[in-house]
Amino acid sequence: AAERAFDADASARSTRAAFLSALADDGLVFAPGPSNGQRVWDLRAENKNRLEWAPELAEISASGDLGYTSGPWRFTPAGAEKPAAFGHFFTIWRKGGDGKWKVLIDHGIGHADLALPDKVQRRGGLGLGPPPTWPVGVAELRSADLAPAGALNTRMVSADFLRLRDGALPDSRAEGGALPSKAQRVDTGQVMSSAGDLAASWGGGVGSPAWIRVWRRPSASDAPGQGWVLAVDLSVPAVEPAP
Incomplete structure (x- = not known):
């Protein structure tokens, strides 16, 4: 739900506005190393480029405070009729004390065109069973x-x-x-x-x-x-x- 709301916000306002709203105060993007996402996106000018994406898989921890999503994205330059670049995003989400999910870290890859999915696959995580008796911390x-x-x-x-x-x-x-x-x-x-x-x-x-x-x-x-x-x-x- 948080990822779809993130994409909807980008469509309704702009990619820049959506990232500034979704990123945690300490959220990270790569520029080229891990960098404060709020500062990176605040320095970017508004434009008419369009970035669209949709999650195809997600996983959440048993405690419900950490998770991730991934799925295809496509980029359409301002004034263009068709997307010019495609790939997959990968986002780590963290739930804050206020119960809201925020982006902790975001990155992605480029590849050939893929259709945006309409369903999300839930992966692993929940129901793993009791923790091990040996140290795994x-x-x-x-x-x-x-x-x-x-x-x-x-x-x-x-x-x-x-x-x-x-x-x-x-x-x-x-x-x-x-x-x-x-x-x-x-x-x-x-x-x-x-x-x-x-x-x-x-x-x-x-x-x-x-x-x-x-x-x-x-x-x-x-x-x-x-x-x-x-x-x-x-x-x-x-x-x-x-x-």
């Missing part, structure tokens, strides 16, 4: 999150894993090498639901790939010692520094 999340941007293998991903890569349609391939990086400094962050069952991590910077990952905690019925499992990985190649 912040320290274990940090350890799991050490893989370089883009690096994947089948041991680290969920059965319904989603991979987002620029220039390609979303897929479930649990493979890929680390993306090249020339960064001197990389900004990173993590957030976890209050139930401790869902977490997100991100990073990027000048000369560094940008990434967002969503992690699920195992349940007591999983193999003892099972750690955090990667449910979604968005990785985008580095933006080359200006000469």
Whole structure:
């Protein structure tokens, strides 16, 4: 509902106004590394370009305070009759103390044209079962999150894993090498639901790939010692520094 309201606001007012309204005060966008979204969008001038999108999948934590959405987007320049660019967005949402969902971090990829969906698929999360009896907290999340941007293998991903890569349609391939990086400094962050069952991590910077990952905690019925499992990985190649 929050994502559809976000898109409707962009259609009714403007993309800039919609982002300024939907972003949390500490919400992030990539420019090229994680940057305060309110400041980034406040500096952008209003225009007649049209950005449309719709969610096709969503997941929410058992505590109902952290979730994500993803789906196709299309961009139509001002004055044009047809969209000129297409892709998939990926948005992490956090519910505030006032009960309202706000955008915590937003990014996306570009790819070929896809129709905007009219239904949303609910993924994982709810009903995972009792928490594990072994430690699977912040320290274990940090350890799991050490893989370089883009690096994947089948041991680290969920059965319904989603991979987002620029220039390609979303897929479930649990493979890929680390993306090249020339960064001197990389900004990173993590957030976890209050139930401790869902977490997100991100990073990027000048000369560094940008990434967002969503992690699920195992349940007591999983193999003892099972750690955090990667449910979604968005990785985008580095933006080359200006000469």
